[in-house]
Amino acid sequence: MIRVKALPEFSHWLNGVPDAKVKAVVAARVLRLSLGLPGDVAPVGEGVSELRIHFGAGWRVYFVQRGNELIVLLAGGSKKSQAADIRKAKTLAKTLD
Template sequence: MIELKQTEVFAKWESRLRDKRARTIIATRLARLAHGLPGDVEPVGEGVSELRIRYGPGYRVYFQQRGDILIVLLCGGDKKTQARDIATAKKLAEEWSTPND
């Protein structure tokens, strides 16, 4: 199983989701990601990928895989904030690191 870590930006975004079904769908997709089953994912550049969730406004989770055992959840958003979210994710990926990376 792949370890998922998250930035404060991602945690804040996730905690603000009001749609309970969306929260459940996103949690399910993240569990699948942790088991190596990414589903609908597209690279967006600089090592960052976009997990696309086709529900509601088109939720997106931006992440970076580091090695075979760690995925960093960078930020989330939806289709209408996509360009801004990608820029934020790339910036966070560059800034975020842990001693075990």
């Protein structure tokens, strides 16, 4: 099992999602990610990847992976806020190095 660490920014975003069903779907996808089953993932640049969740508003989770041991959840959002969310995730990823 891959260890997953959420930055406070990610936790704040997820806690702010008002729909409990969306939270559950995101949590299930993060669990699958930790089990090595990433599903629909695409690189967005600068070492950041986008986990695409095909549910509701087209939810996204942005993360970086450090080897086979750690995934850091950076940020989240929907398809509507995708460009801004990617910029935020890349900025947060730079603070990890």
